[in-house]
Amino acid sequence: MMNKLNSKKWIVAVSGGPDSMALLDMCVKNKVDVVVAHVNYHKRDTADRDESCVRNYCEMHSIPFHVIHPKKTTTGNFQAWARDVRYDFFVQCYLNEKADGLLVGHHQDDLIETYLFQKKRNSIPSIYGIAEKTKQGKMLIQRPLLKMSKRDCMDYCIENHVPYQIDESNLGNDYTRNKIRHNIVEKMSQEERKAILKEIKEKNIEKKKIEKKYSPIIKGKQLNYTLIEHEPKEIRLVCLRLWFKQQKRQEANNTKSFFEQLDHVLISRPNYELELNEGLFTCSNRICEIMGNEDKSYKVVLQSIHDFKTPHFIVKAKGLMGVNACTVKESDFPLTIRNVRQGDFIQLRFGTKKINRWFIDRKIPLKDRKNWPVVLNCNDEVILVPGIGCNVEHYSIKPNLFVLKY
Template identity: 45%
Template sequence: MLKGKWVVAVSGGSDSMTLLDQCVKAKMDLIAAHVNYQKRDSAWRDMKLVEDYCEQHGIPCYVKLSHYEGKGNFQAYARDFRYAFFKELVMKYECAGVLVAHQLDDVIETYLIQKERRQIPMCYGLAYETVIDGLRIVRPLLSMSKQACRDYCVMHHISYGDDESNFTDDYTRNRIRHQIVEKMSLEEKQSLAKQIQMMNEEKRQLDQTAKQAAQQAGEYLAVDDLLARTDGDNVLRQWLLLNNGGKNHSQAFIESLFQRMSKNGNWCADLPDNKRLYCDYGFLNVVDEQLTYSYTLEKFEPLDTPWFKVSAQGTSLQAVSVAENDWPLTIRSPLPGDEIVLRLGTKKLNRWFIDRKKSHKERKCWPVVVNRVGKVILVPEIGCEVAHFTNKPNVFVIK
């Protein structure tokens, strides 16, 4: 039995009512969560039967109404809406996570959808336990079929409702359910579930090897090394997971990147959450296009940041002589048009990046030191502004 306090997601269907009743019989510490999307008349019936069951068994029940008026993907909206609600309850009542009632038929349906779309997911079918946006999700019913859940409710005299929107083939999942899964015998479902389990075990081993290669590459992945590997697509996928906030990518997207890599040259591709993948001089790097930083120093003091550090010693190309009227200094990320006047002339920062073949990741976070009037007086590795050059520098900024 799972320990701790749990939120149980209860729609009112036979699956979730089975899960709720099993948790009650196991004497678990529970909170029931129900979402009413107000998209069908029977939604109020389902809400009432969940509330009635919870009242009968003394379970706290929390209901949230949705007021969706958009024209986009309702299923995606509904998923985000309910999981945000579940997370809110988990955090408020200090729960271990949320229990959801996905069952064996859901595993089969999800796998067939993945197969139809040529997806290479994190897990084929559905995992027993996963984490979404920091929310722990557990699926205790994966070995029970849909019919077994219905039979359980009938046997234990538990009321449940059927969502009539599932009766049509309007959605991909419904079509696969009606045309394939519902025609399978229990033995066929269990056999396919075992195959899926074996595929996941094989995938886990392959992913582990690819993940090790991705970790060794760090923030920069060499294109030549990637193209030379037989598991290059998986290494790239694992590397993107590590460098792009755990976001998985479709096989079609991975294949499109390999096509671009095979043609050499520099290029970029958009990623989720305002990030971008750059291929710079034979190396891949992920850049957060929204990344900026700015630090203000009222006086000299040692400072260590993810992008630079301020020190009392360093090399000549990290040095600057700061006068009293230069303070406060600002050390920030580059801005368009940044330039610095050196002893041999004016150097545009972007031109220097190109000449030195700096990656876009480096360009995005390279430190620029400006004085109180906004004049650039130092760019580490380029040098200091001509009027701030002496043989006794007092500030060093190290990239």
């Protein structure tokens, strides 16, 4: 399992729990080149204890150790915010360390729990359970422990004298996932585990077959529902979701009930309209299309600074200091100004900021987000986002580049 990781350098996400500590110790014993990343949210009184556990292990084994202490300053879902902060930090470590990817200690209990959570939400996910390999932008994420149970991870730590800590917030039933974990997953017999893992595998195989078979139908801007209306309902629902995903619509993440309702209408009515979060879903003689979903991407390359105007932004060489200004050097050229993309982030004085998270925090309308300009240097680093500001390396009291969203 671990010998396949030897030839690369990895960031390891380590919380201090038995799963991530077991993963870290396996890497050490197999001489895998690793750098540890730890996030301390200070949400629990024992959070510093967990950090000390990880730090002490790293010092003992001469492993580079990186930690952040983020503070939530906005209202809203803590779990979503925490995940964004966590993975932004992992990406930054990955870039700074020139690593090959990220290792995460998700185990078999997490896989089963995620699948049962998906079933409870009645969702149509990209994958049932948890994928062994995924990507965050260009960063590869690998999960080597998916065949080990949580009990296996704890037993490994005990047998190998690996210190670990228990997150007390996971012991209660405050969240749906915790209820699934304690009331169902932890009480499963080995036979029940094998049965549910077989079910997950079969559902993913079937889903891949559907995606491959119906790919020619769902990859266009229009969806001809007459080509799938006589297929079983489950196939129609998967095709609908995949088509929405192909159109890069956030509705692709909606629950199964959304697609069931839409499918019911499309089967019974040849003509239909539905207002989306942005744009309009239309069906004319069972030909589906999303209006207002046109590709609005743009890209402008600058070899020097000069005043000009586009339909999306204005560039000036003079202006006032603030969130629309930065200082660029000759080594930054050529500059690129384009609209924001998924995964874009900027390094600010107080840490990494995911641009999409800033949109959410500031309640920027969806219609404005696609056209929001960002400025990148020749290394493809975002150095300025109008309305947010510039990164730490391009701030000065005498800025020479000003970009305003038009």
